[in-house]
Amino acid sequence: MKIEPQHVVSLTYDLYVDQDGTETLTESATQEQPLTFLFGAGQMLPKFEENLSSLSTGDTYEFRLAAGDAYGEYDEEAVANLPKEMFQGTELPEIGSILPLQDNNGNRFQAQVVSIAEDSVIVDLNHPMAGQELHFKGSILNVRPATxxxxxxxHAHGPDGHHAH
Known part of the structure; x- marks a missing residue:
């Protein structure tokens, strides 16, 4: 069956990211634990879906997404200082740890701690894969109309349309 909007797609993928001139496997979805999503529902990167839009069950694929079509270019301005008072009563986070944050509008996002200063914790708000070209390889396991x-x-409820219990 061909991939179309309002269809549920299950696929495998290997995601490679260029690190210091070497392509490194950073994420995978396997046949046992495929990525299953409702096509056209805005859950996936638009260019990711665009590259899959002509495929059908059983097809294999390979494509690259430029940083601008993936998680955006790295933004030097997207670094923030959080006052240490925010962490009163808890231990200060370690450098490299990911903090779940929420802005005044209730939008949730993640920030990575890059350093700790005398009175603040400095966090990077860029997506961990910002500024990187993504290289996907995989195969389409199943395509079916959404229930x-x-x-x-x-959103999809799993490869067969039912929530796992």
Missing amino acids: PEELSHG
């Missing part, structure tokens, strides 16, 4: 419940919820 009415999946369409009303706006």
Whole structure:
């Protein structure tokens, strides 16, 4: 079956990212634990879906996404100082750890701790893969029409359309 909007796609992928001139495998979805998503629902990177849009069950694929089409270019300005008072009553986070944050509008995002100064914790708000070209290889395991419940919820309920219990 061909991939179309309002269809559920299950696929495998290997994601390679260039690190110091060497392509490194950074993420995978296997046949046992495929990536399953509702196509066209805005959950995936738009260019990722665009590259899959002509495929059908059983097809293999390989494509690259430029940083601008993936998680964006690295933004030097997206570094923030959080006052140490924010961490009163808890231990200060370690450098390299990921903090779940929320802005005044209730939007959730993650920040990586890059350093700790005298009175603040400095965090990088860029996506960990910002500024990187993504190289995907994989195969389409299954394509099926979404169930009415999946369409009303706006996401897939697993490869067969049911929530795992």
